[in-house]
Every structure is written in structure tokens, then in C-alpha cells.
Amino acid sequence: MPMRIAVGQGARATDEYLDFAAQIGASGIQFNTPDLPGEKRWELEDLVALRERVESRGLRLEAIENIPNHFYGDCMLAGPGRDEEIDNVAATIRNIGSAGIGLLGFNWMPNSVWRTGLLPEGRGGAVVSAFDLSLVEERSREGKLLVARRDRRVEDKKDSWSAGAMYELGVERTDGEMWASFEYFMRALVPVAQDAGVVLALHPDDPPVPSLGGVARIFRSVDALKRAVELSPGPGFSIELCLGTVSEMGGEEAVLEAIRYLGPRGKIAYVHLRDVKGTVPAFAECFLGEGNYRPAIVIRELRAAGFDGFILDDHTPALVGDSPYGHRGRAFALGYIQGLIEMMDLDDAPAPRHAYPDPGAGDETRLAERYPDPEPGAPPPKA
Template sequence: MKLSFLFFGNQPDEKWPLCQQMGIKTAIAKLAPELTGDPAIDDFASFARSKQIFNDHGFELYGLEGDQFPMQRIKLGLPGREDDVERYCRMLENMGRLGVKLLCYNFMATGWFRTRVAERERGDALVSRFVYTDDIVQQPTPYGNFSEAQIWENYQWFLERVLPAAEAAGVTMGLHPDDPPISPVQGIARVFTSDAAMERALSFSDSPAHQITFCQGTFTTMQEDVLAMIKKYGARQKIAFVHIRDVVGTPADFRETFHDNGPTDMFAAMKLYKEIGFTGPLRSDHVPTMAGESNEHFGYGMQGNLFGIGYIKGLMHGAGIAPQ
């Protein structure tokens, strides 16, 4: 397994040497122009420059995560989506040319969503929380309302156009479930909110490029059987990427917590990843903001990640897995 870290942009900062000191060699990156100051990565030269920066600092740029340029027209089926999906296919082609093997993507028009960002956790660490009854959940976006049927239709349209490009490029696309897994949010339906929904998504194509990002935290929020899901999807070689975090609560009211402070049997999960033969990347996700840190980028503070990565390395060693 490849212990990885999510980098926002391509500019080295203190997180880069800290990751090297923790033994991380695998980079997952979001390279959107607002983070890099460069053109979007459907431009090959821009993408190649970012990859070289990671190489020069001792990291393999293994995968991309999140929206690398605006995706609203694709996700909502708006005019102009044909142009956007052409850009997406060029990005996939560039990934193949550069040897970037994984794309963790989502189909959430309003992104991963929290209504509170400074809830107190153990030792007064700060975590994010989602409460469905909070006013912001009901506030509409400028795009208006979209039904589940519309989102499903848009998703199938998207897959039909991008999966052939991904397969030709040797890129695996890992669909991230909706976080929070409840619908609608701000008038826009969310459809990837259960195990059954993820199965439906996979049923649209049997391409080896069509897999899922196994986000333990989101599946725990769904109140699904996480261990059974690891076995099921792992047996079919459908897990492209693993996010390790934990939550407490229900889809309508939950909060993040420390990796060792939630309901998931993390060691049992790690042993299962070994049992199913998973060799892809995994990473710590949505960590608490710890003492002395700014909560500006909640969920992605470095001290919380130092805890999370150390905890995950301990799980891996206990399970007899040598982190790569």
C-alpha cells in the first residue's frame, strides 16, 4: 500500500519536508489554477511542470483529487458541458502521458459540506460538524433545484464520455461518495448516499477504469457496514483509493473525530485491506485542528495529520504491511 498525502497546489511549504520525514513518498494533488497560479492541467505543459516539481522534491505524483477546473456545468447538465468534458478528456490523456495513475473525483455540485467548523473534540481540538436543520443547508444556490433523477442522468452522460478516455490513458477513476450522504443540500440532490447507490454507479460500466474511492468516514456516516463493504468491493477489485477517518453521528447530524475515537474498528479494516490485496494509495483525511494551529483550512491541519499518519502507520505495521 502507498501511504500518501493530499497536497493543495504545487508550491512547497513546511508540509513537504514533514511528509518526507514521515516516510511519505506518494503525492495526491489538487492542481486547480487558483492553487497553482498556472493554467489548468488540460494544458500539458502546465501539468508537466507541476509533476516535475513533485519529482524534484522526492515525491511520486500518483494521483489527482477533487475538481481540477469548474465542473458545475457537467454535474448539473448545463449548457457548455460538452466543452468542459472535452477538457476533462484532455486532462485524462495528459495523466496517461505523465504516468499519473489515479483520479479521485466526486459528483457533488455543492462540494463536501459542513454547517459548523469549530466543534470541540477531545482536549478542545476543533472539528467540523454537519447538522441538516441548520439554515445554510436550505439556502438555494444560483443554479436552482435539481432532482435525483437529473443528477443520475448527468452522471451517466459524464461516464459515457470520460471512461473511454480514462481507459485509453491507463487512468483509474475512483468515485468519492457524497459527503454528507443526505439529500438535497441547498436544493441540489445528492445521489451517492448509500452502498446501494454506489453499486448502481458501478453498474453503469464494467470498465476497469471505473472504481470507487473508499472513504471510510462517509460510509460510516451512511451507517453502512464498513468492514463488509471493504470485503465486497475489494473482492471485485473496485477500490481505487482509501480515505481513512472517523465520524460520530447520523447522516443528519454528525461530527468528525480523531482516528482512534470513533466507532470504526480501524485495525480490522486495515487487516482487511491486506486480505483483499489492496496495493493502492491511502491517506489520512479530515483531521482535527490541534493546539496552536489555525482553523482556517479546517480538516486539513498538519498537526492533526501528523497524528493521523502516525496512527495509520501503526495500524499498517500491526497488520504486517510495509508502507510504501
């Protein structure tokens, strides 16, 4: 399929969510931690109902991103319930495949996504989320930390940020321990995904810092994403390329490096196209076009690297009067991305849509007559 946008990060297939996608002109929908029954796994009938609901509006269910954290918390932390969780995750993956859904995004962040501020400090006073590692390290500010609670969605808060919810797991994990648990998980479940016709797609760690709350965050560099791909080169595993997070790692250079490595290997499952100003240890989210990278260059690089999947906005600054879901900010971002894709498609077209006269040597005289050089000191010509 051609490069395209999707509306995403919602948890429920409400009329509002599906109408928004149709009105924006998206062909597809993604869900983040969809609100499905089940405390340990998801069942086939619920997944089929979700896909059919999306398709009843003429939309495609592109991907599910994230199972609830408590479905695989012991997998990430190598806890005692790990093997039982793996059996349940395997059943969930098989059900996702049987339901005709081809992509399951996931992450390796047992204590989720953190921010240190959600403040009106973006362009024109737009509310943006920001992160500053030095603030995390001040224990007196614990109550002010914001954590995206993907396991228990908080519908009335933008991007599910919960304040005062420092995600203390009461355990510490090193880089080596997190890599070992990741490899164990991959060995067990990538073959299951492959058999089920599902791609497991890994989101990098956001924020990409060495550790938070005592737990190492291993997917904090482009090299770490390369290592993950080397571990699982087959079709059951890919990267959910959050360019916002990669930009937090190292700006445009890191973003282009990730695309150039992953794209030709077919390892970009889909893209989160958002950006930040600054890189770790401190950054703030921003509108597309004012961050670390130039979105037009990135979209072109994605095309050149062979990416033909869908792109979503991930999260966006809140525009004036925005809704908790961020409809206004998202509409701006998705329109921006659609425009870039359209321009690129036009540039790629084999022949120009209109033939212009060749402004070659023979036209010079005519052009000079039409647009004579002004006399020195003469008033500007009237239109």
C-alpha cells in the same frame, strides 16, 4: 505496491508540503485541486512539471483529486455547456495520462461539501467540523454554513471551509436527473480515461444526505457506489473510498460492506481514512480510534479484500496550535495509520521474527515457580 500512506489534500507543491511528506515517512503525495494554470482545462507541460517537482524529492505523485468544479459544472447539472466541458475534461484526462499520472479523483457534488459547524467540541477541546441537517433546514442560519470551496482554494482556512457561502446554484436537480448526467459523463469519459491509462475515481457525497440546496446527492449510500461500479466495470473507473463519508452513512457496518464489495472487484482506487461520531442526519468529525469504526479492523479488512493502494488522512481534527493545513492533526493520523500497517505486515509475515518457548504443559511448573499465587492477605510482591 504494498499498502502505504500518502500526504494529501494540498493544492501546491511547496517546499513545506513536500518536506512534511518526506519527514512523515510517506512515499507519495496527492494533490486536491492543484493550483495549475487554465480556466477550462489543464495542460501537459504543467502536469509534467508538477510530477517532476514531486519526484525531485524522491516522492511519487500518487493521484490528483478533483478538477475545479467549474471545469465540469454543466456536466453535473446537464447545463448547456456540457459537451464543450466534456471535450475539455477529455483533453485534461489525456494530458494527465501523458504526464505519467495514473489517478484522477472526482466527485458528483455540484455544490460541494457542507458542514454546519467548525467548533472546539472534539476530544480535549480539539476543533472539529460537524454537520446537522436540521441546522441546514433553518434558513436563518444560512450565513453560518461552511462550504468547502474546491473550485477556489482558500489557503488560510482549515480544509478550505468558507463561512457564509451557501452554495446556491439557483437550480434544482432530482436523483433521476443527477444519475442521468452521471451516466452521460461516464459514457463519454471512461473510455477516454481507459485509453489514456488513467483511472477516474469517484468520491461519495459528503455529507451523504438526500439533497442540499435543492440538488440531489446521489452517492449517499453503499448501494449507490455499487451501482456506479456496475455502470462502469472496466479499468477506467474506480472508487475513491472516503471511509469518513461511508462512516457518516452507516458507521462500521457500512464501511465493512463497502470494502467487502469493492475490494475483491479491484474498485478501491485509494482510501481516505478518517472517522466521525454519529451518522446522518448529524455527525461530528473525530480522531481516529474514537469514531464509529475501529481503524485496526478496517485496515485488516482492506488487506483481506485485496487493497494494495495508498491511504491518506483526508481531514483531521485540529490539535492544539495546529496550522491551517493541520500538520499536527495530520501527523497524528498518519502515524496512527502507519503503525497499524506495520503491525499488520508483521502479523502477515510467514514466520515470527523471534522464537518464543512454547508455553505448553512442560513449562507450567516452571511458570508457577516464577509467578507463585500470592498468599491470601499477603502484600503485593515487590518488583
